[in-house]
Amino acid sequence: xxxxxxxxxxLCITAAVLCKLFGSDSKEYALYIKLAAAAAVMSMxxxxxxxxxxxxxxxxxKAGADEEYLTVLFKAMGICYITRFSGDICxxxxxxxxxxxxxxxxxxxxxxxxxxxxxxxADIVTGLVK
Numbered sequence: 001x002x003x004x005x006x007x008x009x010x011l012c013i014t015a016a017v018l019c020k021l022f023g024s025d026s027k028e029y030a031l032y033i034k035l036a037a038a039a040a041v042m043s044m045x046x047x048x049x050x051x052x053x054x055x056x057x058x059x060x061x062k063a064g065a066d067e068e069y070l071t072v073l074f075k076a077m078g079i080c081y082i083t084r085f086s087g088d089i090c091x092x093x094x095x096x097x098x099x100x101x102x103x104x105x106x107x108x109x110x111x112x113x114x115x116x117x118x119x120x121x122a123d124i125v126t127g128l129v130k
């Protein structure tokens with residue numbers, strides 16, 4: 001696993017150097033390099049996430065927790081990563097307004113995904129009050 005971290009770091013450093021080289025002459029090439037590097041890193045990270053996902057799933061099964069909570073957790077993590085990735089790319093492109101809108105959309109998506117959990121919590125609270 002440490003070798004993969006070194007690979008990710010090397011890829012990012014190489015992309016950063018290339019962006020500096022091409023950035024002064026052609027901003028669009030720097031953006032393409034950033035996008036390619038980010039996509040490569042995200043695909044490498046999928047390999048890291050698989051064992052973690054299985055470990056979390058195992059913990060949930062041992063605890064007897066509802067599968068719905070785990071699904072919400074993984075969806076929320078995905079939304080957070082995609083939102084951050086998109087917002088950072090927009091900021092790097094000089095589009096801070098688009099980055100802010102992306103982050104707002106991510107927050108709203110998180111609330112929508114968490115609604116079933118809020119409903120369950122409300123049911124538990126009203127059951128305790130009665």
